[in-house]
Amino acid sequence: xxxxxxxxxxxxxxxxxxxxxxxxxxxxxxxxxxxxxxxxxxxxxxxxxxxxxxxxxxxxxxxxxxxxxxxxxxxxxxxxxxxxxxxxxxxxxxxxxxxxxxxxxxxxxxxxxxxxxxxxxxxxxxxxxxxxxxxxxxxxxxxxxxxxxxxxxxxxxxxxxxxxxxxxxxxxxxxxxxxxxxxxxxxxxxxxxxxxxxxxxxxxxxxxxxxxxxxxxxxxxxxxxxxxxxxxxxxxxxxxxxxxxxxxxxxxxxxxxxxxxxxxxxxxxxxxxxxxxxxxxxxxxxxxxxxxxxxxxxxxxxxxxxxxxxxxxxxxxxxxxxxxxxxxxxxxxxxxxxxxxxxxxxxxxxxxxxxxxxxxxxxxxxxxxxxxxxxxxxxxxxxxxxxxxxxxxxxxxxxxxxxxxxxxxxxxxxxxxxxxxxxxxxxxxxxxxxxxxxxxxxxxxxxxxxxxxxxxxxxxxxxxxxxxxxxxxxxxxxxxxxxxxxxxxxxxxxxxxxxxxxxxxxxxxxxxxxxxxxxxxxxxxxxxxxxxxxxxxxxxxxxxxxxxxxxxxxxxxxxxxxxxxxxxxxxxxxxxxxxxxxxxxxxxxxxxxxxxxxxxxxxxxxxxxxxxxxxxxxxxxxxxxxxxxxxxxxxxxxxxxxxxxxxxxxxxxxxxxx
Ligand code: AMP
Numbered sequence: 001x002x003x004x005x006x007x008x009x010x011x012x013x014x015x016x017x018x019x020x021x022x023x024x025x026x027x028x029x030x031x032x033x034x035x036x037x038x039x040x041x042x043x044x045x046x047x048x049x050x051x052x053x054x055x056x057x058x059x060x061x062x063x064x065x066x067x068x069x070x071x072x073x074x075x076x077x078x079x080x081x082x083x084x085x086x087x088x089x090x091x092x093x094x095x096x097x098x099x100x101x102x103x104x105x106x107x108x109x110x111x112x113x114x115x116x117x118x119x120x121x122x123x124x125x126x127x128x129x130x131x132x133x134x135x136x137x138x139x140x141x142x143x144x145x146x147x148x149x150x151x152x153x154x155x156x157x158x159x160x161x162x163x164x165x166x167x168x169x170x171x172x173x174x175x176x177x178x179x180x181x182x183x184x185x186x187x188x189x190x191x192x193x194x195x196x197x198x199x200x201x202x203x204x205x206x207x208x209x210x211x212x213x214x215x216x217x218x219x220x221x222x223x224x225x226x227x228x229x230x231x232x233x234x235x236x237x238x239x240x241x242x243x244x245x246x247x248x249x250x251x252x253x254x255x256x257x258x259x260x261x262x263x264x265x266x267x268x269x270x271x272x273x274x275x276x277x278x279x280x281x282x283x284x285x286x287x288x289x290x291x292x293x294x295x296x297x298x299x300x301x302x303x304x305x306x307x308x309x310x311x312x313x314x315x316x317x318x319x320x321x322x323x324x325x326x327x328x329x330x331x332x333x334x335x336x337x338x339x340x341x342x343x344x345x346x347x348x349x350x351x352x353x354x355x356x357x358x359x360x361x362x363x364x365x366x367x368x369x370x371x372x373x374x375x376x377x378x379x380x381x382x383x384x385x386x387x388x389x390x391x392x393x394x395x396x397x398x399x400x401x402x403x404x405x406x407x408x409x410x411x412x413x414x415x416x417x418x419x420x421x422x423x424x425x426x427x428x429x430x431x432x433x434x435x436x437x438x439x440x441x442x443x444x445x446x447x448x449x450x451x452x453x454x455x456x457x458x459x460x461x462x463x464x465x466x467x468x469x470x471x472x473x474x475x476x477x478x479x480x481x482x483x484x485x486x487x488x489x490x491x492x493x494x495x496x497x498x499x500x501x502x503x504x505x506x507x508x509x510x511x512x513x514x515x516x517x518x519x520x521x522x523x524x525x526x527x528x529x530x531x532x533x534x535x536x537x538x539x540x541x542x543x544x545x546x547x548x549x550x551x552x553x554x555x556x557x558x559x560x561x562x563x564x565x566x567x568x569x570x571x572x573x574x575x576x577x578x579x580x581x582x583x584x585x586x587x588x589x590x591x592x593x594x595x596x597x598x599x600x601x602x603x604x605x606x607x608x609x610x611x612x613x614x615x616x617x618x619x620x621x622x623x624x625x626x627x628x629x630x631x632x633x634x635x636x637x638x639x640x641x642x643x644x645x646x647x648x649x650x651x652x653x654x655x656x657x658x
Contacts, residue, residue: 007044007051010044011055014038014041014057042058064618066143067589067616067620068204073136074136074222075163077135078132081280081299083304085305085308089303089305090303090305094106096300097301101283107233107281107282107283108252108265110247110274112217112276113167113275113277114170114275115169116132116168117129117132117201118130119145119166120163121159124154124156129151130142131201131202144200147206147209148168150215150216156241157242162242163223164218164221165218166218166220166244168215169214169274170213170215175196184448200212204617205617217245217247219236219246221235221239230286232249232283232285232286233284251284258281277306277307278304279304280304282301289301310340312368313368314335314337314345319394320334321397323400327400327419329396329417330349331350331351331353333347334346334347343371345369347377349378350379352414353395355414362382364390365391366382366383368382400419400423400425402425403423403426404420427454428447434505434507435450436505440497441602445465445491452477453465461562462567465491466495467570470485497577498575499523499526499575500516500576501516503515506563508554509547510544511550515547518540518542519551520576523576524576525574530555530564577607585613586612586613588613588625590614590623590626591618591627592629594636607656621642623639624644629649
């Protein structure tokens with residue numbers, strides 16, 4: 001067989017296997033065989049790049065990153081839905097339908113809590129996918145959608161044009177795993193699967209999106225040139241026959257049945273792989289839909305029933321207090337475990353003393369808990385009639401539960417704070433924050449490793465990280481010699497992050513990333529900042545009086561000065577990265593490709609940005625320079641095609657020096 005036919009055959013086999021696995025949930029090939037055939041196809045494609053087709057399964061892993069998303073005008077608008085909140089409102093809706101129509105059939109289906117997208121096919125080939133946007137104009141996220149394995153790249157029917165609409169979501173199990181990983185890496189958590197899906201689908205780099213394992217359920221036929229249907233049920237059957245995963249629907253005749261189905265869906269929502277934020281009721285007949293019509297934003301022939309947030313009572317077993325990175329004491333209730341909106345809840349935040357006082361929450365009370373879309377449950381109210389005798393109002397302790405130092409209440413808020421500079425709870429969070437991605441970005445120094453280092457007494461301040469040896473690190477659990485070496489390298493690399501990140505990393509109250517940048521740009525060196533008076537600090541744009549006072553207070557503390565001394569001793573840079581540079585790259589876009597030796601991609605990007613330029617992931621006519629390291633691939637090719645100047649790493653480094 002010639003290579004072209006072999007490639008086609010491999011694509012067909014793999015696409016069919018993917019369909020069975022991702023759409024029908026009925027795998028027909030084991031992973032080993034799949035990977036083996038995929039490898040074979042990859043090899044053939046590498047040898048014959050001109051034969052790579054858009055429907056190849058190799059094109060789903062995420063292509064090159066984009067600079068921005070293009071706008072897409074939806075030929076058929078992606079309408080919104082009118083919300084209703086009670087069975088009575090569902091009956092009123094049915095009443096309205098019956099005023100105009102003789103017989104009515106409803107489709108009732110789960111409302112998937114994700115993001116609406118339109119998928120467009122031309123002659124059976126996936127050509128474009130766009131977010132809903134404002135319903136009329138969305139964003140082109142085709143490359144990200146290609147990474148969703150249950151979206152077919154080709155359809156059996158080759159209609160000139162077909163557009164379907166579906167809801168992209170992050171499966172609940174993927175979401176929990178992702179958040180666990182983010183927690184370990186000290187990254188901010190996603191509040192819920194919807195936010196996680198939205199964040200993933202709007203990634204400019206499709207490779208990031210590919211890792212998020214999004215999925216989709218299709219629920220509407222927007223347009224099908226050359227096909228006619230009379231009911232919603234027919235269109236959904238047709239869509240399913242074309243290889244899409246569709247949203248299941250039930251056809252019913254009366255409001256009573258509809259309400260019964262809404263209730264049943266709500267009861268079974270835990271079993272679904274996606275979060276459901278309601279049930280949708282639609283007319284089944286397409287002709288009836290046209291008769292009933294739409295308002296400017298929503299169809300009149302459909303409604304979305306929103307379930308009230310689930311609430312359950314539970315008994316308060318205890319109130320415990322956690323100490324955060326900035327020393328804030330956060331009280332939590334520990335409750336008898338109760339099943340709530342899909343998870344077992346054992347505690348809920350009480351925010352602060354004011355919240356406790358206002359609701360008068362006491363140990364022994366029965367409280368009503370609720371999870372409203374977010375993962376953190378909250379206390380709605382206390383059931384006073386169930387309060388046992390002998391309970392007492394709760395007050396936060398006067399001393400930090402971790403280190404015993406006295407606590408004080410913020411003058412400007414409800415927060416209560418530990419005053420112990422060496423509080424171990426703060427230490428763990430301080431160091432985790434210091435090493436985190438946006439701060440000193442020390443790869444491999446997540447909360448778990450830092451916890452072990454503190455427990456062993458190896459680090460007492462962030463500066464101690466810089467004095468760790470490979471042997472000390474290799475001794476930790478789940479660390480070999482190799483990862484210990486990597487950790488030491490990562491720690492060493494972080495010395496050059498510059499003053500702006502260092503200031504943020506130090507965890508000075510009110511000094512976030514932005515203030516770090518502003519201060520570094522203004523003072524240039526730590527020593528200059530160290531001399532600044534409160535008045536001088538306050539005079540800087542973006543630095544308020546309270547922040548200025550916190551900064552001065554921090555600088556004046558002997559512990560801070562000791563810490564700075566140790567960081568200096570370790571060789572941590574205390575100058576602004578941007579200070580040495582002007583705006584020599586203003587208005588220029590650089591693309592980095594291949595492996596660079598002297599810098600990581602992030603460092604090189606920071607150096608470019610520090611000089612007023614932009615670092616982008618994809619080459620276009622607007623690119624000023626492409627910096628090509630070892631093994632540069634398609635971006636280098638594209639630069640040559642477009643005639644964009646290409647720099648070696650040495651040339652780039654020389655340019656930075658100018
Ligand atoms: P809302 O965003 O609250 O106006 O709700 C309307 C949105 O629900 C639509 O834009 C769809 O993205 C989404 N949706 C989820 N599941 C369905 C479904 N089965 N039928 C219609 N819309 C749905």
